[in-house]
Amino acid sequence: MGDRANFVLLDGNRAVHGPYVDKYGAVGLDLALLAGPARTVERIRALGPGGYWLDDVFCQGAVLVDLPRRVLLFFAWEGPSTDPRLRAAVFALLREAWPGWEVRWCLDGNADLLRYLGRDPETVRDRDVRPVVAPPLSAEWEVAAEESALVVVTVGPSRSRSRSSSRCHLLADIGDHPATEGPALLQRLDGATDFSHREVAADAGLHLDPERRTLGWWTLTNLPDPDAVPARWPGWTVHRWDDDPARHLAAVPGLFALPEVDPGAARAAVLRAAENDNARRAGRS
Known part of the structure; x- marks a missing residue:
């Protein structure tokens, strides 16, 4: 199945390039964005032709970069941006890496990218898939503070x-x-x-x-x-x-509590994860 993600680029003339598909692009997607606009655009341009819009079932992440308007849209199924202990640190680092840009999270996944482009969100809906219910955990489960999924x-x-x-x-x-x-x-x-x-x-x-x-x-x-x-x-x-x-x-x-966040420790953890992700990508290339 892979970890598929869509990527879209709007160039200086607001011409739309994409959607491109990266079969493993959802892995470390949020961490890769910390490299900033130039590296992100370089990565998108390197993706091959033949892309298509992934639907709600198969799209595990997406990125849209609008160069003239300086807008970044993205979402991911996993990564530090989805961890309540690290999410704020990720967005703080993104604001540093993308100065002057508007950074938006796509709550509706790929459909938000389509809306941004003025296209029909139904393109990525799969209305034939039955909902998969999430199973409740039993009393034997003991690591609540360690798991984020x-x-x-x-x-x-x-x-x-x-x-x-x-x-x-x-x-x-x-x-x-x-x-x-x-x-x-x-x-x-x-x-x-x-x-x-x-x-x-x-x-x-x-x-x-x-x-x-x-x-x-x-x-x-x-x-x-x-x-x-x-x-x-x-x-x-x-x-x-x-x-x-x-x-x-x-x-x-x-009734319940989320973990207390140490901003300094969270920032350091995200930077370490980004360094490891960069090493992983270098090993793949």
């Missing part, structure tokens, strides 16, 4: 200091975001292990308030067609928290 799902009254009727579940982030599942998710979580009052480095989350029939969701990766989520929850009010887990934490004070 997790979804934290909380159930209970919003903004209540009384947590007696609230619970916190952890799902492996190997399926679709649980926000796409609809009310059947509540039944599926009945009897699932309660991980309340744990620290967890989740890369996505969802809060459900069954009494008020409201929910809020967020993700540090992407959620294809986010505007379709409300239709999955008829009679519910859906709040988009995009890539802001702080709003989830505020909705359930004390």
Whole structure:
């Protein structure tokens, strides 16, 4: 299957070059962008012809560089940009590497690139694929603070200091975001292990308030067609928290925690990862 990514370049005349496909381009995609505009453009120009738009199922990352407008769009399924402990450091380093540029995260994946180009997002939709539900973790799982490929799902009254009727579940982030599942998710979580009052480095989350029939969701990766989520929850009010887990934490004070971030240590960790990624790429060339 590879780790496919799309790349698009708008040159000085705003002529569109691409989409190009790099079969392994999603690996270290965010780290490679730390090399700055010139190196990124060089990498895009080196990709061969015959590209096409990857759909929501197969596109694991994408980059669009608009040279005249100085805009960078990107997203990735994995990497430090999807880790709550490192994401802020990645974006701080990107602002340094791309001075004067607007850097945007594509929450809707490749569809956001198509919108930017004035094209139809349906080009990358695969409406025939059935959602893959993310399995809940069991009580035997003991490394919550060490793993980031997790979804934290909380159930209970919003903004209540009384947590007696609230619970916190952890799902492996190997399926679709649980926000796409609809009310059947509540039944599926009945009897699932309660991980309340744990620290967890989740890369996505969802809060459900069954009494008020409201929910809020967020993700540090992407959620294809986010505007379709409300239709999955008829009679519910859906709040988009995009890539802001702080709003989830505020909705359930004390029910779970994300790891505290040491900005200096996070920056150093990202720079080390970028150095290792550069060495990996040099070994491939």
